[in-house]
Amino acid sequence: DTAVSQTPKYLVTQMGNDKSIKCEQNLGHDTMYWYKQDSKKFLKIMFSYNNKELIINETVPNRFSPKSPDKAHLNLHINSLELGDSAVYFCASSQGAGRFSEQYFGPGTRLTVT
């Protein structure tokens, strides 16, 4: 029944490691997003894919690489993790690019880098 799911829900890792967060939506949407929310609850968009094509790519370190194997999945791979990467990462989806009023958000993945 879950519309947008993320795995894992919690991720604790050491600096310098490489990790991935997975996102899947079962809504049939064609657009997916990744957001980062810091400890002060400030939310910032990172990427957006429409029909597997990158359409939003905000200023994000090259260590972050999104991958969309199909329209239902958007994974986030992070290389050489740094302390500042600690945050909650949210995936979202919508039908149509930039339909921010109609987005469904996932439950978030809390990443802690030690």
Add this chain to the structure above:
Amino acid sequence: GESVGLHLPTLSVQEGDNSIINCAYSNSASDYFIWYKQESGKGPQFIIDIRSNMDKRQGQRVTVLLNKTVKHLSLQIAATQPGDSAVYFCAEILSGGYQKVTFGTGTKLQVIP
């Protein structure tokens, strides 16, 4: 109760009172604005939006006011309930060839039973 944005990130109101949460946005060219509610441990949830050519929009128990002159947005919640306790934040969206969404700083609403 009324918040004053960055200077009062937490707003406490009595159950049944009205709440007003404020947001200042930065880009006068933004096309529309969204208010989100985020409960603890969950993702943001859309509450209401308003286009830049409007100054007021009402939903169920919520009203959003837009003042483009001072680039200010407010969310009014009528008869606040314990289930309204959450973090609320606004977002401004600039449409066009490259969509740009910018989120405001959140305000935590605490409803006192």
